[in-house]
Amino acid sequence: MSTTILHRSPLFHPEGPTRPPGVVGDSTYLLELTGCRYPWADALYRKMRNLFWKPDDVNLVQDHAQFAKLTPIERSTYLQTLGFLIYLDSIQIQNPAWLAQYIAAPEISACLITQAFFETIHAQSYDHLLSSVVDPATRADVYRLWREHPVLRKRNAELVEPYETFHAEPTLEHFATLCFADVLMEGVYFWSGFAVFFTLASRQQMTGTAQLMRQNRRDEQQHLALYTQIVRALQTETPELFTADLLAKWDRLARAAAAHEIAWMKAITGGNFPGLPLEHIAAYIHWTTNQRVRPLGLPAPFSEITRNPLPWVDRMGEMNAGKADFFEQSVVNYQDDLDFSDL
Numbered sequence: 001m002s003t004t005i006l007h008r009s010p011l012f013h014p015e016g017p018t019r020p021p022g023v024v025g026d027s028t029y030l031l032e033l034t035g036c037r038y039p040w041a042d043a044l045y046r047k048m049r050n051l052f053w054k055p056d057d058v059n060l061v062q063d064h065a066q067f068a069k070l071t072p073i074e075r076s077t078y079l080q081t082l083g084f085l086i087y088l089d090s091i092q093i094q095n096p097a098w099l100a101q102y103i104a105a106p107e108i109s110a111c112l113i114t115q116a117f118f119e120t121i122h123a124q125s126y127d128h129l130l131s132s133v134v135d136p137a138t139r140a141d142v143y144r145l146w147r148e149h150p151v152l153r154k155r156n157a158e159l160v161e162p163y164e165t166f167h168a169e170p171t172l173e174h175f176a177t178l179c180f181a182d183v184l185m186e187g188v189y190f191w192s193g194f195a196v197f198f199t200l201a202s203r204q205q206m207t208g209t210a211q212l213m214r215q216n217r218r219d220e221q222q223h224l225a226l227y228t229q230i231v232r233a234l235q236t237e238t239p240e241l242f243t244a245d246l247l248a249k250w251d252r253l254a255r256a257a258a259a260h261e262i263a264w265m266k267a268i269t270g271g272n273f274p275g276l277p278l279e280h281i282a283a284y285i286h287w288t289t290n291q292r293v294r295p296l297g298l299p300a301p302f303s304e305i306t307r308n309p310l311p312w313v314d315r316m317g318e319m320n321a322g323k324a325d326f327f328e329q330s331v332v333n334y335q336d337d338l339d340f341s342d343l
Contacts, residue, residue, distance in 0.1 A: 004172040008101040009109075020104035022237040023230060024172065031106040040229055041107040048114045048222050053215050055125035060132035060208040067133050070205065073272050078206070079138070080152075080268040081193045082126055083145030087156055088189055089122040092223075095163055099178065102170060111226050118219045125212045133209075151267045155260050159189070162253070176234050176241060180250050180296075182227040184257040186220050187292040192261050192285055198316035199275040210316070217317045228295050235296070247298065254301045258289045283309040 009029045019037055020027035033042045067075065096112035096119075103109045130139040147153050162181035166174040194217050201210030235242060262282045271278035286302035287309060293300065308314065 006102045006170045006175055023105060023233045025104040027104045029106050031110060033107055036107040037105050038107055041111050045110045045114055055128040055212060058208050058211050063206050063208040064133050066205055077196055077268050077273050079142050081196045083142045084152060085193050086126050087146035089119045092119040115223050122216050129209060179227050179230045183292055186224040188257045188289050190220055191288050192265050192281055194317055195313045198313050202316055214317055214319050218319055231296055251301055254289050254293055258285050261285045280309055
């Protein structure tokens, strides 16, 4: 294991090199986007900044009326999915700012801080949803799920282990593993939740919720790109770090992420959510996990899954997804979530 200890960036460091040696290391930490070491980070920062949106611009009056008409399993799954997403985005409000303190390249730090800001927008979107759709008592119940639901509490405790490990011992290996955990966070953990809301919207139910989730999903794609690019840079700059043992550990993390997603969906739906049979959502989670590790040059954990079993879910998640004519229309801006060639 790499025992290289990373140190937080000082606020005043005029002796540091103007151009950082890599993702981590020594620099002045002065943000100068023009001519920066990582042009992809400059491009991603500008793209993220331009995606600013306000959750309260989405009208949820119709969702309030429709929620009471959902079946009990649909209502329960809707609320429990929100309970999990609330916790995930709360983590990601804090984690990027912590991580940025160990980054030598300030343009990457700028992306991380921008991500943290957008995670507050996501948190606001969940508050807007619950305040608009359900009564205050139900809203309070959902906000307690992350620590009171036995399956979710256990899952959350295991989910944060790579984060807590890095903060307790900020080695280079733990840093890289945390970045990989963020790839899984942004690219695996959220996605079955999105599938729940887009499945409802495909039947013209809770369409305002789906619009909020499309906005969130678009942001998560940028955050996924950010952590993927950080890991790629580390692979180039510190190839000796990526030993067989580390890659085996990452494979276990990826498999565990998928297993946790599937177990959670089974716990909250019992396999009875209309339009999302458990075997289909399991295959979708496996396919999604494969897609997240592929840009890192890692072998697919679930090589038997070679195609997206729920392509309509991803099409429904695109920002220009239609309403009544969704299944007939062509989606002109659909693209692979992991095409980062423009960054």
